[in-house]
Amino acid sequence: MAAGTWILDVIMMALCVVTGIHFSDALQRGSTDYEDMSFWMKSGQEHLQRVLSLRNNENQAKNVIIFVGDGMGLSTVTAGRIFKGQAKGTTGEEYKLAFEKFPSSGLSKTYNVDKQVPDSAGTATAMFSGVKCRYKVIGLDGHAVYNECDAKINEKSKLTTIVDWAQESEKDTGFVTTTRITHATPGALYAHTNNRDWECDTSIPEKYKNCAKDIARQLVEDAPGNNLKVIMGGGGQNMGLPIYQRNQSETCVRSDGVNLAEIWKNNNPDGKVVTNTRDLMTLDIANTSKIMGIFAPSHMPFHAVRDTSPEGTPTLANMTLQAIRLLRKNKNGFLLMVESGKIDIAHHYNYAKLALREVSELEEAVLVALQQVRLDETLIIVTADHSHSFTMNGYPARGNDILGYTTNLNEKNVPPYETLTYANGPGFFYHLNNDSSNVNDIWRPIEKIPNRDEDPYYRNFAGFYMKDETHGGEDVAVYAIGPYSHLFRGTFEQNYIAHVIAYAACLKNWPSHCDKAYHRYFYELSSPAAMTTPSCIIVLVFITLLGLTNR
Numbered sequence: 001m002a003a004g005t006w007i008l009d010v011i012m013m014a015l016c017v018v019t020g021i022h023f024s025d026a027l028q029r030g031s032t033d034y035e036d037m038s039f040w041m042k043s044g045q046e047h048l049q050r051v052l053s054l055r056n057n058e059n060q061a062k063n064v065i066i067f068v069g070d071g072m073g074l075s076t077v078t079a080g081r082i083f084k085g086q087a088k089g090t091t092g093e094e095y096k097l098a099f100e101k102f103p104s105s106g107l108s109k110t111y112n113v114d115k116q117v118p119d120s121a122g123t124a125t126a127m128f129s130g131v132k133c134r135y136k137v138i139g140l141d142g143h144a145v146y147n148e149c150d151a152k153i154n155e156k157s158k159l160t161t162i163v164d165w166a167q168e169s170e171k172d173t174g175f176v177t178t179t180r181i182t183h184a185t186p187g188a189l190y191a192h193t194n195n196r197d198w199e200c201d202t203s204i205p206e207k208y209k210n211c212a213k214d215i216a217r218q219l220v221e222d223a224p225g226n227n228l229k230v231i232m233g234g235g236g237q238n239m240g241l242p243i244y245q246r247n248q249s250e251t252c253v254r255s256d257g258v259n260l261a262e263i264w265k266n267n268n269p270d271g272k273v274v275t276n277t278r279d280l281m282t283l284d285i286a287n288t289s290k291i292m293g294i295f296a297p298s299h300m301p302f303h304a305v306r307d308t309s310p311e312g313t314p315t316l317a318n319m320t321l322q323a324i325r326l327l328r329k330n331k332n333g334f335l336l337m338v339e340s341g342k343i344d345i346a347h348h349y350n351y352a353k354l355a356l357r358e359v360s361e362l363e364e365a366v367l368v369a370l371q372q373v374r375l376d377e378t379l380i381i382v383t384a385d386h387s388h389s390f391t392m393n394g395y396p397a398r399g400n401d402i403l404g405y406t407t408n409l410n411e412k413n414v415p416p417y418e419t420l421t422y423a424n425g426p427g428f429f430y431h432l433n434n435d436s437s438n439v440n441d442i443w444r445p446i447e448k449i450p451n452r453d454e455d456p457y458y459r460n461f462a463g464f465y466m467k468d469e470t471h472g473g474e475d476v477a478v479y480a481i482g483p484y485s486h487l488f489r490g491t492f493e494q495n496y497i498a499h500v501i502a503y504a505a506c507l508k509n510w511p512s513h514c515d516k517a518y519h520r521y522f523y524e525l526s527s528p529a530a531m532t533t534p535s536c537i538i539v540l541v542f543i544t545l546l547g548l549t550n551r
């Protein structure tokens with residue numbers, strides 16, 4: 001055995017000497033012929049060396065950027081990386097998304113206080129306020145009940161967020177999303193409401209008109225929304241912009257006739273309201289103090305089908321670039337939330353291809369951020385709020401089209417099936433064979449579905465019919481780089497993310513590495529030692545007693 005180890009050592013050392021540590025290019029190639037013993041030995045050693053060389057970054061995080069892939073569960077990340085790798089002409093599995101190269105990662109537990117499988121309002125509140133709350137509630141703790149506005153309870157339950165704390169710390173703040181700017185994820189940065197759907201005045205029930213203020217108005221009228229330097233996304237109809245007053249049934253139409261963008265502009269004479277790619281990208285950033293970009297009546301279009309002309313809608317990367325360029329003008333730093341919100345929406349429709357394209361665009365936005373900031377002073381976090389009922393399954397061959405299908409060679413009678421399928425959703429009827437003359441063929445043969453490749457709105461298979469596919473309840477990943485990114489390790493509750501941000505950036509009145517005297521602000525923290533000592537003593541006494549009895 002000793003000899004075996006010795007020989008292995010020599011082989012490894014020889015490999016390292018011969019090849020150096022520039023294996024990355026080789027790793028991209030992904031050919032099964034090439035991936036022999038020496039390949040995997042090198043691959044393992046390369047990663048080991050990389051991890052051994054990591055040093056904790058204990059600078060203060062002047063800037064924080066948190067990317068949220070809405071609904072980007074682990075199966076979506078895996079499929080998304082293969083999709084991106086295959087788009088680059090490789091087999092795909094070996095590809096690494098930009099954020100998968102980050103040095104730290106951990107797992108975030110996403111349940112809401114009252115739901116095993118969460119929604120985006122509760123999960124975003126956890127990430128941004130540091131407190132978990134109920135399903136579909138925004139910015140109010142677990143005492144506040146969904147869809148019931150009670151002014152007294154709400155007052156007591158009201159939470160503050162990373163945006164409040166960053167503003168108190170004299171940082172500039174902003175967010176970018178591909179959903180409506182009043183949707184659950186961005187809403188959780190600035191709003192407080194018993195129902196995430198109360199986005200405009202007409203969606204609030206008559207009996208709560210005096211209790212609840214719609215999310216769009218909260219954004220423009222109340223702190224911290226009215227102090228945001230960057231607000232970008234869709235939602236023009238909720239905001240009452242005349243150019244977006246097409247009546248889209250998926251979003252509410254204001255009945256108060258208020259144009260909130262105009263009010264915002266009046267409150268911020270140096271601010272710019274932009275509604276298309278050209279106006280956004282040609283902004284004179286040096287001469288702009290605030291940006292409100294509203295690019296669609298409701299959610300922004302999927303990247304795959306957007307209008308790419310200058311009059312069209314910007315990409316997530318375009319918005320992220322302009323947001324960072326504006327925010328980094330503040331010498332005290334900034335906090336930015338970037339949401340790739342349509343991963344989630346594509347999944348709800350079982351549009352797997354569109355969902356993966358949105359993951360790919362999230363990566364582009366992360367790459368832009370990496371170019372625009374310095375990692376010695378910027379904490380970058382990439383995570384998801386929750387997962388989806390989305391699975392990558394079967395035994396497709398290496399390099400098989402991730403959007404394709406495969407046959408199980410061991411079960412000859414089973415027809416080909418898709419690698420990417422959903423446990424539920426509208427894809428059920430899309431795939432159901434309605435041919436009553438042949439009741440044994442339950443499903444349409446996958447190879448015969450027309451336009452499978454061309455149709456962007458092709459729906460993947462779902463096993464149980466639902467108009468709207470559901471979220472998934474398993475943990476999601478958190479990837480981090482920059483100051484104190486090493487605090488993301490292991491498995492933790494989702495609300496922990498806000499606590500790390502405050503600690504890393506030394507946000508005002510928060511426990512942080514800049515301020516050791518934090519006990520004055522918060523609860524008595526129970527140290528692990530204090531908790532284990534009494535139980536250890538009890539166990540010891542018990543064992544001793546047992547010993548005595550046995551004697």
Ligand SMILES: *[C@@H]1O[C@H](CO)[C@@H](O)[C@H](O)[C@H]1NC(C)=O
Nearest residue numbers: 245246247248249253254255
């Ligand atoms: C929008 O459409 C809905 C349903 O078609 C209708 O009930 C509503 O009155 C319309 N609103 C406006 C402002 O046109």
Ligand SMILES: *[C@@H]1O[C@H](CO)[C@@H](O)[C@H](O)[C@H]1NC(C)=O
Nearest residue numbers: 269270271272284286287288
């Ligand atoms: C800044 O923009 C305003 C109009 O928004 C313009 O009047 C002014 O000349 C600009 N200043 C500079 C330095 O470009």
Ligand SMILES: *[C@@H]1O[C@H](CO)[C@@H](O)[C@H](O)[C@H]1NC(C)=O
Nearest residue numbers: 277281314315316317318364
């Ligand atoms: C917008 O971003 C895309 C990539 O997402 C890039 O190809 C394009 O050049 C950008 N447009 C502008 C005007 O910068």
Ligand SMILES: *[C@@H]1O[C@H](CO)[C@@H](O)[C@H](O)[C@H]1NC(C)=O
Nearest residue numbers: 429430431432433434435444
């Ligand atoms: C089967 O019927 C459902 C419900 O009527 C429909 O939505 C679906 O498109 C049909 N499937 C096919 C293959 O025609």
